[in-house]
Amino acid sequence: MELKTTGLTKKFGSKIAVNHLNITLSNGVYGLLGANGAGKTTLIRLLCSLQAPTSGKIVLNGKDIIALDETYRHLLGYLPQHFRCYPDFTAFDFLLYVSALKGLSEKNAKKRASALLEAVGLSAESRHKIKTFSGGMKQRLGVAQAMLNNPHILILDEPTAGLDPKERIRFRNLISAFAQNRIVILSTHIVSDVECIAEEIMMMKSGAIVRRGNPQEIPSEIDGQVWECTVPTAHAKRYAAAFHTSNLRNTDRGETVLRILSDHPPMENAVCVPPNLEDLYLFYFKGDPQSEKAHSI
Ligand SMILES: Nc1ncnc2c1ncn2[C@@H]1O[C@H](COP(=O)(O)OP(=O)(O)OP(=O)(O)O)[C@@H](O)[C@H]1O
Numbered sequence: 001m002e003l004k005t006t007g008l009t010k011k012f013g014s015k016i017a018v019n020h021l022n023i024t025l026s027n028g029v030y031g032l033l034g035a036n037g038a039g040k041t042t043l044i045r046l047l048c049s050l051q052a053p054t055s056g057k058i059v060l061n062g063k064d065i066i067a068l069d070e071t072y073r074h075l076l077g078y079l080p081q082h083f084r085c086y087p088d089f090t091a092f093d094f095l096l097y098v099s100a101l102k103g104l105s106e107k108n109a110k111k112r113a114s115a116l117l118e119a120v121g122l123s124a125e126s127r128h129k130i131k132t133f134s135g136g137m138k139q140r141l142g143v144a145q146a147m148l149n150n151p152h153i154l155i156l157d158e159p160t161a162g163l164d165p166k167e168r169i170r171f172r173n174l175i176s177a178f179a180q181n182r183i184v185i186l187s188t189h190i191v192s193d194v195e196c197i198a199e200e201i202m203m204m205k206s207g208a209i210v211r212r213g214n215p216q217e218i219p220s221e222i223d224g225q226v227w228e229c230t231v232p233t234a235h236a237k238r239y240a241a242a243f244h245t246s247n248l249r250n251t252d253r254g255e256t257v258l259r260i261l262s263d264h265p266p267m268e269n270a271v272c273v274p275p276n277l278e279d280l281y282l283f284y285f286k287g288d289p290q291s292e293k294a295h296s297i
């Protein structure tokens with residue numbers, strides 16, 4: 001299966017949310033990474049054919065998705081960024097309801113609903129009303145409803161928002177197991193959520209994909225630009241604000257190790273370390289460091 005965008009553009013007035021995007025996606029898991037306002041949701045809504053592009057087109061195996069219409073929608077599973085469900089439904093009834101909308105037979109719907117509630121860790125609560133659910137539980141129900149029709153293309157907009165660490169792991173395992181021979185797209189601004197499961201990362205900034213590639217390989221782009229510097233913990237916050245800092249780690253000796261992005265050694269004791277995806281994200285999405293603070297340290 002191949003999903004391809006050509007010159008895909010979406011404008012809202014003078015704002016260009018998706019800017020002339022040419023991407024080809026074959027089977028695999030894609031992590032769409034970008035800061036707030038990068039254009040992730042807009043791209044996803046275009047890919048789900050919920051929004052018409054201003055210009056450009058999307059084709060699946062060479063056929064325009066607008067012309068494919070229902071056929072395309074049947075292949076698709078989608079979790080919106082702000083997932084809404086009916087509070088007075090039970091989780092199980094809600095999944096049956098969505099199944100009916102997706103045209104599943106009752107027998108199949110019941111089977112899929114039970115299996116998916118189990119897979120997202122909600123089988124014990126399957127007969128509870130959704131209004132009694134926590135935010136993370138609703139999110140997991142949202143992931144389940146997106147997978148009801150066994151979609152060939154699964155697109156999840158910030159699926160891990162609100163999930164605790166244990167549920168994040170469960171989610172990763174679920175997606176990895178499901179993804180075989182499918183296109184799965186996950187958007188997030190949390191690097192660690194896609195680092196392990198995505199075969200390919202697409203970094204999105206100002207409506208464009210600025211970097212694309214294997215999560216283990218693309219950080220090498222900034223080889224020689226990531227440093228670890230040890231400073232007294234009492235001054236760590238000021239140092240962190242003065243540089244592009246991707247991480248802080250306290251030691252038990254009253255010191256803090258800062259992970260800093262810089263094209264030259266930021267301090268005398270700086271040790272050059274191999275970059276990771278988190279560093280690369282910072283590289284693309286960093287603002288200006290508060291350089292005046294750097295001078296005052
Ligand atoms: N309906 C709309 N009308 C006007 N502007 C919009 C609309 N939808 C999105 N935008 C603008 O398009 C840009 C991209 O928004 P989008 O929601 O796609 O970003 P995002 O990457 O999903 O951000 P977030 O991480 O906050 O969800 C933003 O500048 C946003 O303000």
Ligand SMILES: [Mg+2]
Binds near residue numbers: 040081
């Ligand atoms: Mg969004």
